[in-house]
Amino acid sequence: MSTTSSTPTAAEAELAIQARQAAARSQGYWAGVWKRLRRDPVTIVCALVLLAMFLAIVFAPLIAPHDPYQGSMLRRLRPIGTENHILGTDELGRDMLTRLLHGGRLSWFMGITPVFLAFVIGTTLGVLAGFAGGRVNMAIMRATDVFYAFPSVLLAVAISGALGAGIVNAILALTLVFIPPIIRVAESVTTGVRNLDFVDAARASGAGAFTIVRVHVLGNVLGPIFVYATSLISVCMILASGLSFLGLGTRPPEPEWGLMLNTLRTAIYVQPWVAVLPGACIFVTSICFNLLSDGLRQAMDVKG
Amino acid sequence: MFFYLIRRILYAIPIALAVGFVCFMLVQIAPGDPINAIVPADAPGDVVEQVRRDYGLDKPLPVQFGIWLMKVVQGDLGRSLATGRSVWSDLSSAISNTLLLATVASLLGFVLGCILGGLAGTFRGSFIDRAATSIAVAGVSVPHYWLGMVLVVIFSVQLNWLPAMGAGPGGSADWAWDWEHMKHLILPAVTLAVIPMGIVTRTVRGLVAEIMNQEFVTALRGKGLTRGGIFVHVVKNAAPNALAVMGLQLGYLMGGSILVETVFSWPGTGLLLNNAIFQRDLPVLQGTILVLAMFFVALNLLVDLVQTALDPRIKRA
Numbered sequence: 001m002s003t004t005s006s007t008p009t010a011a012e013a014e015l016a017i018q019a020r021q022a023a024a025r026s027q028g029y030w031a032g033v034w035k036r037l038r039r040d041p042v043t044i045v046c047a048l049v050l051l052a053m054f055l056a057i058v059f060a061p062l063i064a065p066h067d068p069y070q071g072s073m074l075r076r077l078r079p080i081g082t083e084n085h086i087l088g089t090d091e092l093g094r095d096m097l098t099r100l101l102h103g104g105r106l107s108w109f110m111g112i113t114p115v116f117l118a119f120v121i122g123t124t125l126g127v128l129a130g131f132a133g134g135r136v137n138m139a140i141m142r143a144t145d146v147f148y149a150f151p152s153v154l155l156a157v158a159i160s161g162a163l164g165a166g167i168v169n170a171i172l173a174l175t176l177v178f179i180p181p182i183i184r185v186a187e188s189v190t191t192g193v194r195n196l197d198f199v200d201a202a203r204a205s206g207a208g209a210f211t212i213v214r215v216h217v218l219g220n221v222l223g224p225i226f227v228y229a230t231s232l233i234s235v236c237m238i239l240a241s242g243l244s245f246l247g248l249g250t251r252p253p254e255p256e257w258g259l260m261l262n263t264l265r266t267a268i269y270v271q272p273w274v275a276v277l278p279g280a281c282i283f284v285t286s287i288c289f290n291l292l293s294d295g296l297r298q299a300m301d302v303k304g
Numbered sequence: 305m306f307f308y309l310i311r312r313i314l315y316a317i318p319i320a321l322a323v324g325f326v327c328f329m330l331v332q333i334a335p336g337d338p339i340n341a342i343v344p345a346d347a348p349g350d351v352v353e354q355v356r357r358d359y360g361l362d363k364p365l366p367v368q369f370g371i372w373l374m375k376v377v378q379g380d381l382g383r384s385l386a387t388g389r390s391v392w393s394d395l396s397s398a399i400s401n402t403l404l405l406a407t408v409a410s411l412l413g414f415v416l417g418c419i420l421g422g423l424a425g426t427f428r429g430s431f432i433d434r435a436a437t438s439i440a441v442a443g444v445s446v447p448h449y450w451l452g453m454v455l456v457v458i459f460s461v462q463l464n465w466l467p468a469m470g471a472g473p474g475g476s477a478d479w480a481w482d483w484e485h486m487k488h489l490i491l492p493a494v495t496l497a498v499i500p501m502g503i504v505t506r507t508v509r510g511l512v513a514e515i516m517n518q519e520f521v522t523a524l525r526g527k528g529l530t531r532g533g534i535f536v537h538v539v540k541n542a543a544p545n546a547l548a549v550m551g552l553q554l555g556y557l558m559g560g561s562i563l564v565e566t567v568f569s570w571p572g573t574g575l576l577l578n579n580a581i582f583q584r585d586l587p588v589l590q591g592t593i594l595v596l597a598m599f600f601v602a603l604n605l606l607v608d609l610v611q612t613a614l615d616p617r618i619k620r621a
Contacts, residue, residue, distance in 0.1 A: 146322040149601050151559030158593045161581045162330040238447045242563050245449055246578060261450060265567075272457035279450025287445035294441075 036299040043295025046288040053285060057104035066095035068102040068255050079271055088274040090260070091267050092253075096274060100281055103255035107282065110167065110249060110256070111237030114174035119229040122179045126186020127221060131194055131213055141187060147180040156239050160248045170249040174240060178232055185228045189221040223300055231293035234286040241282050257282050308612065316605045323601055324376065327594040328369050331586050381591035386583045391591035394576060399595065402565070402572030406557035408489060409496035414550045416497065417504025424505065425512025436505060443502025452495040452567040459491060466491055469569040492568040496561055500553035507549045511542040544615035551607035555600040 037043055056063065065084075071092035078089045087096035129140035147155065159173035193199065194217070202212050241258025243249040250256040252263065257278040264275040347355075356362055363371070375382075381391035417440075424436035460468035466487050515521065515538050524534050558573075565574030573592050580588035 142318075145319060146326065149319055149323045149604070150326075150597050151556045151600055153556075153562060154559030154593060154596055154600075157562055157577060157581075158327075158330055158589070159333075161577070161589050162334040162586070164335055164584070234445055238445075241447060242449060245563060246566065246581065248581060258447075261453070265453065268453060268457050269461055272461050276450065276454050276457060279447055279453060282447045282450060283445065286447065287442060290441055290445045 033299045037295060040295050040299065042291055043299070046291045046295070049284065050288045050292065053104065053288075054108070056101055057108060060098075060101040060105060064095075064098040064101045066098040068094065068098050069253055070094065078274075080273055080277075087277060088271060090264060090274070096277060099255040099260060100257070100277060103257045103260055103278065104281065104285075106167070106250055106254065106256040107237065107241055107258065108285070110171060110174070110240035110244075111233055111285070114171050114240070115178055115229055115232045115236050117171075117175045118178035118182050118232070119225070121175070122182025123186045123222070123225050125179070126183040126225070127190045127213065127217060129183065130187040130190025130221075131209070131217060133191075133194075137187070140183065144180040144183050147176070148184075152177050152235070153239065153242070156243060157246065157248070160243055165248050165251060167250055170240060170243045173243070174236055177239070178236065181232070182225065182229060186221060186225050189224050190217060193217050193220045227293065227297045227300055230289065230296060234289040234293070237282060237286050237289070309609065312605065312608055316601060320598060320601050321373075323597045324373060324594065325369060327590055327597065328372050330590050330593065332365070334586055376594065381594070382587035384580075384588050385585045386579070386588070391587050394588065395573070395591055395595060398571065398573045398576045398592075401570065402558060402561055402574065405489065405492055405496065405565070405570060405572060406554055406561055409493045409561075410500050410550060410554040410557050412493060413497035413500030413553065414504055414546075417501045418508050418546065420501070421505040421508025422512055424509040425516065428513055433509075436509070440502040440505035440509075443498045443505070446498060448495050448498055449563040449567050451498060452491065452564050455491050455495060456567070492564055492570050495567070496557055496564050499560075500550070500557065503553060504546065504549055508542060508546055511545055512538055515541045544611050547614070548607050548611045551603060551610070555603040558599055558603075559596045 071090075071094040073093060075085070075089050075093040076091060078085055080086070080088045082088055085095050085097070087100065090096055090099060125140050129137045150158070156170075156173045156177045159176055160170050163169040163173065199212060199216055202216050207215070240249060241256070241261070244256050244258030245262045247259075247262065250259050252259065260278040261275075261282075264278070267275045361368060379392060381395070383390055384394065387394070420436040420439060424433040424440075427433055456468045459466045468491070521534060521537065524537060561570075561572060562574030562577050564570070565572045566578050569575065573596060576588060577592050579585070580592065
């Protein structure tokens with residue numbers, strides 16, 4: 001059969017269609033996810049806002065108009081719209097725009113790092129519990145139950161309160177807060193996958209436990225766990241800034257949105273709208289992460 | 305049912321013990337010698353040793369936990385380093401203040417959440433649905449301590465309608481449901497209500513939408529039942545789950561009100577914790593966390609039991 005033939009037989013045509021369908025299926029999942037995401041304006045806008053914020057805080061030293069630590073007793077608490085200080089100045093006369101840009105670095109770092117660490121640790125433990133079952137599952141899940149017996153804010157405050165103020169302690173406390181919920185999600189997804197036919201097939205064909213987890217389980221559970229973890233970033237940002245707001249996270253004069261909100265609290269009678277600016281930054285970031293996570297969940301068709 | 309009851313209560317015991325252990329460990333993970341949580345830093349050496357022996361701090365950790373547990377069970381949470389008073393005496397009045405604030409806030413959040421969620425679930429895809437869902441997302445995403453500040457700016461600083469701080473003349477000790485007291489409660493309660501409102505809205509929306517899609521609702525509609533009649537059926541089906549969410553939210557607010565209490569100087573457990581953190585008053589920190597966590601454990605148990613009792617579909621053996 002020559003390849004130049006313009007009239008393929010029916011069998012050939014059938015094969016070609018099947019091949020095309022298979023190809024469409026194999027790249028179909030992520031292409032489909034992307035296609036659904038593109039049609040979701042809210043998610044796209046949130047992603048763009050977050051991207052813009054991310055770039056702004058990464059390049060803060062280049063684009064910020066002033067020094068974040070350099071204050072002036074003469075220019076304290078200027079209103080929004082002051083010449084040279086578009087967003088006013090804080091209680092020590094430092095430029096608000098500059099400090100908000102620089103402050104985002106720590107706020108974002110403290111909002112994302114604990115979730116990332118908890119994602120790694122929680123997924124490991126949760127997949128282990130779900131895949132191993134039996135006593136291992138019992139031990140891990142019962143330990144998780146104990147941490148569920150604390151409201152999350154209380155647990156974060158308790159641990160970082162006992163350890164003392166500091167960025168590392170705050171991150172440690174927040175990581176501990178987010179490990180149990182991720183374990184629960186990871187365990188339930190893994191338990192669901194473990195009993196599917198292809199896992200049985202892999203086991204029957206002689207694959208070891210490690211191979212099955214690496215090849216067959218992780219690929220199917222990481223997506224849902226990841227989506228769940230992104231929804232935690234919003235909570236983590238609020239909690240991290242909340243810890244700083246209580247004086248448990250970053251320490252002055254370091255710029256960080258929660259801490260700025262705390263030190264500006266006394267200024268609400270003088271320059272109320274300048275004082276609430278850092279909180280607005282936390283709010284915008286948090287709501288964008290929340291909506292982005294919702295969009296991802298829908299686009300990736302994750303249930304729960 | 306009866307066996308479920310017994311088993312659920314029995315299961316709460318190891319959880320409560322483990323929670324106690326975590327609270328016990330709080331003082332252990334704190335930097336420095338745990339003895340510093342009992343005696344002031346400038347105490348003479350022989351006094352420190354005496355106290356160490358009296359408190360059993362020279363014994364191994366499990367024994368120490370046992371000793372601590374026995375004291376806690378008898379209601380002895382230790383003494384505050386800052387004031388020298390027993391932790392429980394400060395804690396008891398703070399808890400009633402927090403309970404008042406958290407109860408009002410969770411009721412408010414529950415009512416608003418049910419209205420918004422019910423409307424959104426009934427008219428899915430409509431403008432009302434989108435508005436209610438947006439409010440819910442904003443509610444769970446807003447840093448509530450910041451919302452509290454914004455409300456203070458608007459209603460206290462600009463409009464001068466409501467007080468920005470405190471729990472009114474006398475606090476909860478002589479709390480009365482008069483305007484003088486209630487106006488102190490409005491701003492903190494509204495601020496704190498935002499989170500449960502968002503969560504209850506999401507839950508109720510999902511529940512209502514799910515129930516409305518079920519066949520029995522179609523059947524009811526087919527037999528000619530009015531909207532009001534169907535509404536009663538939907539409420540009956542959604543209530544157990546919605547109440548469970550609300551119960552847990554009350555627990556979250558009890559523990560989570562620390563930030564809002566700090567913003568409004570509300571004299572509850574949050575303010576107590578905040579002061580304890582500032583003064584590194586570990587006994588107060590430990591005692592407050594322990595009591596709040598135990599409250600949460602008990603509430604969890606209660607919610608489970610009430611939900612099982614209310615919902616005949618849940619058959620737990």
